[in-house]
Amino acid sequence: MEAPRLGNPYLEDSLLQGYLRAHLPAQVFAEVNVDLERFGARVRDEIDFLGRECELNPPRLLHFDAWGQRVDQMITCPAWKRLKDISAEESLVAEGYKRRYSCWSRVHQAVKLYLFINSSACYTSSLAMTDGAAKVIEEVEQKLLHGNFQMAPGALHGFKWFTSAADSDMTLTLARIVGPDGQIKQGSRGLSLFYLKTYEDGKLNGIKIERLKEKMGTRPLPTAELLLDGARAHLISAEGQGIACIANMLNITRIYNTISVLEKMRRIVDLARDYATKREAFGKPLKDHPLHMQTLARMEVQSQAAFLLAMELARLLGLEETKKATEQEKHMLRLLTPLAKLYTAKQAIAVTSEGLECFGGQGVMEDTGLPVILRDAQIHSIWEGTTNILSLDVLRCILKSQGKVLDVFFCTAQAKLEAATQQSELQVSVQIIQNNLQKLKQFVRRMNSKGEAGWQLAARDFAYTLAWIYEGVLLLEHAARAGASATNIYAAQRWCQEDVCLVDREEKAGSYNSKAASLDKSLVYDGYSSLRGKL
Numbered sequence: 001m002e003a004p005r006l007g008n009p010y011l012e013d014s015l016l017q018g019y020l021r022a023h024l025p026a027q028v029f030a031e032v033n034v035d036l037e038r039f040g041a042r043v044r045d046e047i048d049f050l051g052r053e054c055e056l057n058p059p060r061l062l063h064f065d066a067w068g069q070r071v072d073q074m075i076t077c078p079a080w081k082r083l084k085d086i087s088a089e090e091s092l093v094a095e096g097y098k099r100r101y102s103c104w105s106r107v108h109q110a111v112k113l114y115l116f117i118n119s120s121a122c123y124t125s126s127l128a129m130t131d132g133a134a135k136v137i138e139e140v141e142q143k144l145l146h147g148n149f150q151m152a153p154g155a156l157h158g159f160k161w162f163t164s165a166a167d168s169d170m171t172l173t174l175a176r177i178v179g180p181d182g183q184i185k186q187g188s189r190g191l192s193l194f195y196l197k198t199y200e201d202g203k204l205n206g207i208k209i210e211r212l213k214e215k216m217g218t219r220p221l222p223t224a225e226l227l228l229d230g231a232r233a234h235l236i237s238a239e240g241q242g243i244a245c246i247a248n249m250l251n252i253t254r255i256y257n258t259i260s261v262l263e264k265m266r267r268i269v270d271l272a273r274d275y276a277t278k279r280e281a282f283g284k285p286l287k288d289h290p291l292h293m294q295t296l297a298r299m300e301v302q303s304q305a306a307f308l309l310a311m312e313l314a315r316l317l318g319l320e321e322t323k324k325a326t327e328q329e330k331h332m333l334r335l336l337t338p339l340a341k342l343y344t345a346k347q348a349i350a351v352t353s354e355g356l357e358c359f360g361g362q363g364v365m366e367d368t369g370l371p372v373i374l375r376d377a378q379i380h381s382i383w384e385g386t387t388n389i390l391s392l393d394v395l396r397c398i399l400k401s402q403g404k405v406l407d408v409f410f411c412t413a414q415a416k417l418e419a420a421t422q423q424s425e426l427q428v429s430v431q432i433i434q435n436n437l438q439k440l441k442q443f444v445r446r447m448n449s450k451g452e453a454g455w456q457l458a459a460r461d462f463a464y465t466l467a468w469i470y471e472g473v474l475l476l477e478h479a480a481r482a483g484a485s486a487t488n489i490y491a492a493q494r495w496c497q498e499d500v501c502l503v504d505r506e507e508k509a510g511s512y513n514s515k516a517a518s519l520d521k522s523l524v525y526d527g528y529s530s531l532r533g534k535l
Helices: 014-023 026-056 078-089 102-119 123-145 242-275 290-321 327-357 360-364 370-380 387-400 404-421 424-448 451-480 486-497 506-510 514-525
Strands: 060-064 070-075 152-163 170-176 191-197 207-212 224-235
Touching: 014 026, 014 102, 014 290, 014 451, 026 078, 026 102, 060 207, 070 207, 078 123, 102 123, 102 242, 102 290, 123 170, 123 242, 152 170, 152 191, 170 242, 191 242, 242 290, 242 327, 242 370, 290 327, 290 451, 290 486, 327 360, 327 370, 327 387, 327 404, 327 451, 360 370, 387 404, 387 451, 404 424, 404 451, 424 451, 424 486, 451 486
Parallel strands: none
Antiparallel strands: 060 070, 152 224, 170 191, 191 224, 207 224
16 A cells, blocks of 8 residues: 655645734745745655654663773764754754744744654754753843852752753753751752753763663653762752742743644644545545545644644744733733643644544554654653643632633633624634633632632643633634635634533532542542552
8 A cells, every 4th residue: 555645844734824824924924934845845855754763763871881881871873963953953942042033933933843843753852941941041141140149059969760851961950959957948949940061071970871761652862860979060040949940941841842742633634634545445545435534624623723722822922032922911821831731732642543543554553653653642741741730730820810810811712703703604603612701701600619629620621621712712713814715714613513611511510529529539449458548
């Protein structure tokens, strides 16, 4: 049978081109369009091959040299090193800081990452941490220039159980400072942020690489257990303020995570679309089977919704960094960052799993490269915060603002729906979203009477509902723009037909209480006698 083929990922993505044309200033789009077409060709002709080479030749660790000397040498394949060079040549991180397109630079960068990610064998993870570190260092530089504090040297000791991109040249790490009395502050307020060079004079800087992790996905990415034994480092945050200093780094890496899973959805759908024109079943191509097209359409609309949410994040980040964001836009960036990360990761697992089925038995054959997409998608649901952790972060964002962030969410959603209300084809879909916004408001009022414990039990369904509604809003906004296609309109309509408002259940809302939590625990543990003593 004939294998599915991909062309230039930029030229073949009409949604991406339509988004850029609609949002970017004309001159910016003209320049960016040329760059992205060129880069898309490079992804197809060069980068995709390098990524596959990295999958076939994962990193390995050489503990000792031929003479018995411990060297802890991380060995990566030439293709991995070439991806590192290409990332620099294409300014994949630097593009966000050059700001040659002002607030639109982050969108340009996000799109290049989107095109690069699925062909890069997870090298984007290294870029995410580089970008996050650059964000922190940019802020630290401002504090140093204003004399707020000085970089103090220190020696770090401890064991790092999980270190991604372990072949990096430098790292930012959190550590606790031992006081003059030998005491160590516990809790998050005891953590300070340090800058550490991995190598000094060609040797590891007080670091031993104990072993490389064996993961189900993201295998080309060197992930290791590190022992720090006197590693020389510099304190770059105020003492005890490491978490606050590193918060923006987490925001950047969560946005990268969102873009990463987005591209996994895009790739599996594109491959399945092409394969459906070549594979026959029951005497005709898969593309001529309505049930198969229904399945692909559901996958397509999920990937489109996730794409628009990722681009919204990039747009808001660009506005914030160029000091053009309103207070409302800053609130939306804070809310949407964890929300997008948690929801798109779940979307990607569902879409990539469904996508493998589109290839039958070939979908699980390693030499097709298809299983990698699903394995990597599963990893991304854990990176940068699990679904429950991020659901609680969404809740913390809302409760800390005393509901102000949620008010901004409702106002922003309503404002984006305005144009769609004027189009007859979209009015039914708009009404569905507006009805769900009202249900969400009612749910919030009910939950406010239950206190924080009730809210925590509701956090996951609440976050899912926020994300589903907002992706629908973005699809409707895109469909209502001038020049929108019939398929843009149908995508929005289709999304709204799949009404999955999880908080629209009176009996479910009433179940968020301590009794339900106790029953959940019994359901999970009753019958497992060996665990009862631990409850």
